[in-house]
Amino acid sequence: MAENSKPEVKVDRRNRRVAGTDPEKRRQILDGAYQVFTARGxxxxxxxxxxxxxxxxxxxxxxxxxxxxxxFVALIEREREAQKRGAIAALNEDPEPARALQNFGQCLVRMINQEFAVSAHRIVIGVAERMPDLGREFYENGPLTGANMIARYLDRMVGEGKLDIEDTQLAAMQFLDLCQSTLTRPRLFNAIxxxxxxxxVHRIVSEAVTMFMARYARAASAQPAARRPLRSI
Known part of the structure; x- marks a missing residue:
């Protein structure tokens, strides 16, 4: 079917095609959008x-x-999904909360400080006042989704008796903010x-985990994350 003819469609139960759902064509469009948005804003x-x-x-x-x-939102979602799988795996690769949170925190901080992620944040912040729905969708599908994922993990750790947290949603938000301290905001403002x-990343996340565990760990499971001396930032 020619590009300028009727819209592309997918096959339904009777082999008719429904517009706009060919995954290869969608990928092709998103690849092109990535080139344009990263080059021009x-x-x-x-x-x-x-x-x-x-x-x-x-x-x-x-x-x-x-x-x-x-x-643009669909492109952000694609990039996030590629990283989300690694973050989930990092959260579950160690049974001790301190080490699991360290793994997750490092994965998260690297992800949100990548060039495309930083550019996406800047763009959304810049247009959110005149496009509030775009800002809301970006927040709900990104930071809020990440917080919900951590909160579910914290619920599980509370159930296993490893953490003592009354409000896991608040604790999740606190942990995410701690991990980004001194790293993400300077990137957003192009100061770095x-x-x-x-x-x-290791130093900042280690400090975040130490502070988090000092507040929420049960005494028997308060194991600090591995730390090593690093240069100051």
Whole structure:
């Protein structure tokens, strides 16, 4: 089917096709959008630019995404999903909460300080006042989802008697903020233009875990995360 003809469609139970759900075409569009958004930013990017980069017609582009905002959110979601699996695995690879939280925290901090993640945060913050739905969707599918994932883990650790937490949702938010201390905000404001080193990430997350466990660990399971001397930041 030609790009400028009727919208692409998928097969249903009677082998008819429904518009806009070919996964390969969707991937192709998102790849093109990634190139354009990272090169030009959100405001300067156009659907025409994205269609050219993705090698599809504008008609096909609008079949898959109703506007630039929804395309941008979908791109963020794809990048997040690729990282989320690693974060979940890191959280579950050690039975002791201190070490599991250390693993997760390091994975999280590296993820949110990558160039695309930082750019995405800046773009969303810049447009959130005039596009509140975009800001809400970004928050709910990103930071809030991460907090909910940690809260469920904390609920499990409370159930196993390893942690003593009354409000696991609040504790999850506290842990996420502690892990990002001194690292993420300077990146967002471009005060620091490169991602933190592994040593910096390890040091900050270790301090976050130590503080978190001092508040919430049961006495028998208060094992500090592994630490090593590092340069100051």
């Amino acid at each position: 959100f405001d300067a990017a156009s659907m025409s630019d994205i269609a050219i980069a993705a090698n599809v017609s504008k008609g096909t582009l609008y079949v898959y995404f109703e506007d630039k905002e929804h395309l 233009q490169t991602p933190p080193s592994d040593e910096e």
